Amino acid sequence: PVDHVDDSGFQVQASFFPVPKVLEVYAATSQIYGDDDAGFGDSSEYLLGANWYLFDTRDIRWNVQLMDVNRSPVSSTFGYYTGGQDGFTFATSVSVMF
Numbered sequence: 369p370v371d372h373v374d375d376s377g378f379q380v381q382a383s384f385f386p387v388p389k390v391l392e393v394y395a396a397t398s399q400i401y402g403d404d405d406a407g408f409g410d411s412s413e414y415l416l417g418a419n420w421y422l423f424d425t426r427d428i429r430w431n432v433q434l435m436d437v438n439r440s441p442v443s444s445t446f447g448y449y450t451g452g453q454d455g456f457t458f459a460t461s462v463s464v465m466f
Contacts, residue, residue: 370406370407372406373406373408374403374405374406375400375401375402375403375408376400376401377398377399377400378398378399379396379397379398380396380397380398381394381395381396382394382395382396383395389421389424390420390421391418391419391420391421392418392419392420392421393416393417393418394415394416394417394418394419395414395415395416395417396413396414396415396417397412397413397414397415398412398413399411399412400412400441402441408441409439410439411438411439411440412437412438413435413436413437413438413440414435414436415433415434415435415436416433416434417431417432417433417434418431418432419431426465427464427465427466428462428463428464428465429462429463430460430461430462431459431460431461431462431463432458432459432460433448433458433459433460434456434457434458435448435449435456435457435458435459436455436456437449437453437454437455437456437457438454439452439453439454440452440453440454
């Protein structure tokens with residue numbers, strides 16, 4: 369049995385609006401340096417995406433993103449990838465908040 373796991377890592381996100389209040393472009397990455405002694409390897413993700421706000425509100429948007437997931441240690445919150453996944457995912461969605 370493993371009684372101690374010592375992983376470290378980081379996450380970075382950045383975005384900007386090339387068309388103010390209409391088009392947002394973003395990029396993100398996360399890296400986890402796994403505890404080799406406990407049997408865990410390294411993992412990472414790289415993500416590029418965009419939000420297009422279809423109307424003069426943030427309540428309706430169209431989103432597209434491309435992710436490169438490398439040995440994901442967890443599943444994503446919204447189901448875009450699953451634990452252990454290794455490879456690319458392209459996703460698109462429309463969000464309506466009310």
